Amino acid sequence: MYSGQSRNNRYDYAYRSKPMSLEIPLKFADTKSYRDLFGDPPPEDLSLTYLWQPPKSDASWFSERYRLTPDFDLSRYTASAEVDYIRIGFTTAGHLNRARLSTRLREAIGVSVSIEPTHPGSSGHTHTARIQQPTRTLTETLIKLLGEQKGLSCTGTIEEIEISVDWYANDESDADRWLMTELLWRHLLPDADYWRDLGSFPRCCWGGSRETRHLLTIPSEDKTHDDAKQPERYGVPLGVDPIRDAALELKNYNRPKANGTIYYGARDAAAMTGDHPGVSFRIMHKVIDNQKRAAGTRTVLDEGERRARMEITLRGPALDELRVSRLDDLPAAIKKIRKRFFRFYIPTMVYAGPEPVNVEQLVQAIRVPRYETAFRKAGVFGLAMYQWAEKEQRRAFNRRARKYDMDLMNHSMLPSVPEKRFNKFTELNERARKTLDRLSTTWKGQQDAQMDQA
Structure with a gap:
């Protein structure tokens, strides 16, 4: 167990300084068709507000997962x-x-x-x-x-x-x-x-x-299948998976126009x-x-x-x-x-409030900002894709580590990534x-x- 007295700024960001609400502004396209219909430019002050709420008492497998509730x-x-x-x-x-x-x-x-x-x-x-x-x-x-x-x-x-x-x-x-x-x-x-x-x-x-x-956005095939740019982890090439590799890059997620x-x-x-x-x-x-x-x-x-x-x-x-x-x-x-x-x-x-209390929460402290970004940009679809890509990356590493180096497999296995876990709305x-x-x-x-x- 952890006392919560970590000095790592990443943990501080994810747990201590984190607000208990999240504002996601709507993003409009200022088009001629919009102005023809509404007469004015798109609004700039509309946003959805989300609250970090504790898990439901009857959801045991969500016991350490907070809900990002609108x-x-x-x-x-x-x-x-x-x-x-x-x-x-x-x-x-x-x-x-x-x-x-x-x-x-x-x-x-x-x-x-x-x-x-x-x-x-x-x-x-x-x-x-x-x-x-x-x-x-x-x-x-x-x-x-x-x-x-x-x-x-x-x-x-x-x-x-x-x-x-x-x-x-x-x-x-x-x-x-x-x-x-x-x-x-x-x-x-x-x-x-x-x-x-x-x-x-x-x-x-x-x-x-x-x-x-x-x-x-999935990059074009000529960019994705460049052997010199194959993703790797700990020196182990992971092979090319265009969708997985794109989903791991937050820059590839796009906000829809409201x-x-x-x-x-x-x-x-x-x-x-x-x-x-x-x-x-x-x-x-x-x-x-x-x-x-x-x-x-x-x-x-x-x-x-x-x-x-x-x-x-x-x-x-x-x-x-x-x-x-x-x-x-x-x-x-x-x-x-x-x-x-x-x-x-x-x-x-x-997300357990001001302090991580176990190893999984400590690891998740680094991931939470990424998950938030995926959700901000592309909703639950974006979050599901990002977490799926993490899981696929771990599978690819573990599979190839067995082929390249048993010692590497035994000592450097990627940490487990939870399945996408959503509450029903x-x-x-x-x-x-x-x-x-x-x-x-x-x-x-x-x-x-x-x-x-x-």
């Missing part, structure tokens, strides 16, 4: 969920005039219906009909009309669906909406299977030219091909509606309609995972979506769950009403 009042927001659109699949016997069919369907049901190939860019005989802001009745009517068209066959199979959860600021404040948007992306961490390949890494797009920056759109996974359905898991996440402060049902035009939303939004698009394998193929499957699937995809976490770190997860449950109940009610009428 000082945030979710009661200032009203949450709602909706099905943004559904794509229904159908096949044709020959050539299809998509524009003519779209017009015919719109005139029949009174809402815009877009017709597209099932696989974007193809000219085959499989297509989808997309209906915005659908209800059960509207979608059933669309399926019936498609089946009645000459030369078309429609069994009502759902090919793609998008569901969103919106957070409306009760005081209709832009500042509150910006803060909620920041909170959502900063604490979201979907399963890595949905963003594992580099093309699906989380990224931020902003401005009229849709500038893009990944939350973690007025940008955050993407996890594919940007659109066109990228959901091959082995793609068929999931896309999008988080934004929704100020513009590009898909008005009645007109299909770009509309700047009124103050009361603006909100922080998280959207999830599901296609192919993701729908199979949820067992969704027909409208009857939707109510049960919506209940599963929160647990599978709307997953928010709070970071934890070994219970309040945010629970609000998302209740909101999606209400949406599920709505669709179940529409389904039951149709059965009663039948």
